[in-house]
Amino acid sequence: EEQEEDVLRDLRLFLRYVTESLAQDRRFKAFAKPVDTEEVPDYTLVVKAPMDLSTLLTNIDEQKYVTVDEFVCDADLIWKNALEYNPDSDPMDRHIRHRACALRDALRSIIRAELNEGFQRACEEIRASR
Numbered sequence: 001e002e003q004e005e006d007v008l009r010d011l012r013l014f015l016r017y018v019t020e021s022l023a024q025d026r027r028f029k030a031f032a033k034p035v036d037t038e039e040v041p042d043y044t045l046v047v048k049a050p051m052d053l054s055t056l057l058t059n060i061d062e063q064k065y066v067t068v069d070e071f072v073c074d075a076d077l078i079w080k081n082a083l084e085y086n087p088d089s090d091p092m093d094r095h096i097r098h099r100a101c102a103l104r105d106a107l108r109s110i111i112r113a114e115l116n117e118g119f120q121r122a123c124e125e126i127r128a129s130r
């Protein structure tokens, strides 16, 4: 009902704030758009579930997420995929992995700093009721 749509609208605002905060950080520029599968033809052979910050924003607008945890599952794909596809000891891979770990930590830090636990519970109640 109305109150549920109010909660889910606030969730979308919160998730856009988190996503835009990450997208503004220059360290995370490589995570902003999908990996170009023409430039990297074996990418989809290695990475089964590609994800990036622009796709997170599209998912938010399409009302894919009812809880913060559902959003975090997709957001975690961004850094997990980067660790998986760039595992080597050469400097470029190590650089990407440092940025992937920085993204992992920034994501959790922003959420912990800004998420009200009562609001997260209200979202989980809606998910449980559907």
Ligand SMILES: O=C(C1CCC1)N1C[C@@H]2C[C@H]3C[C@@H](O)[C@@H](O)[C@]2(C1)O3
Pocket (backbone or CB within 6 Å): 030, 031, 035, 036, 039, 040, 081, 082, 085, 086, 096
């Ligand atoms: O994994 C990624 C992105 C970095 C975080 C996400 N890519 C796979 C390719 C390997 C490496 C060098 C370039 O070939 C460039 O195309 C990519 C993009 O970086």
